[in-house]
Amino acid sequence: MPDDPAEEMRRRAEEIERLAVELEGEAVSEDGAVRVVTGAAGNIRELDLRMSAYQMSGVELGELIVATIREADRRTQADLAQRVGAIMGTPLTPDDLGSGLAPIDTEEPR
Numbered sequence: 001m002p003d004d005p006a007e008e009m010r011r012r013a014e015e016i017e018r019l020a021v022e023l024e025g026e027a028v029s030e031d032g033a034v035r036v037v038t039g040a041a042g043n044i045r046e047l048d049l050r051m052s053a054y055q056m057s058g059v060e061l062g063e064l065i066v067a068t069i070r071e072a073d074r075r076t077q078a079d080l081a082q083r084v085g086a087i088m089g090t091p092l093t094p095d096d097l098g099s100g101l102a103p104i105d106t107e108e109p110r
Helices: 005-022 051-055 058-088
Strands: 024-028 034-039 044-049
Touching (some): 005 058, 024 058, 034 058
Antiparallel strands (some): 024 034, 034 044
16 A cells, blocks of 8 residues: 555655754865854854964954855755755755855945
8 A cells, every 4th residue: 555645745854854953064174274064054063263273364264264164054055955855856956945054245344
């Protein structure tokens, strides 16, 4: 007897919800000074600075942190899209999910 379609959708939804809570992506800056772990909901879970980070100017460090956060989030969203697509049986891109970090405004305040 075939599975109940409603039960199958509930199972898939629960698996996607679990992924949204548990999935993480990590990025380390090229020089190793900054390490960031982001969650699937666009939250920053970990931010580690190595001693070399403290030798940078505030502007340099800020830019490196932002770039590393963006890369960790990009990886997280790509992984989430791939996994959700597998659960749903259709290829997805991060844009299809519409989640992740809000855009970071890089313009200087007035």
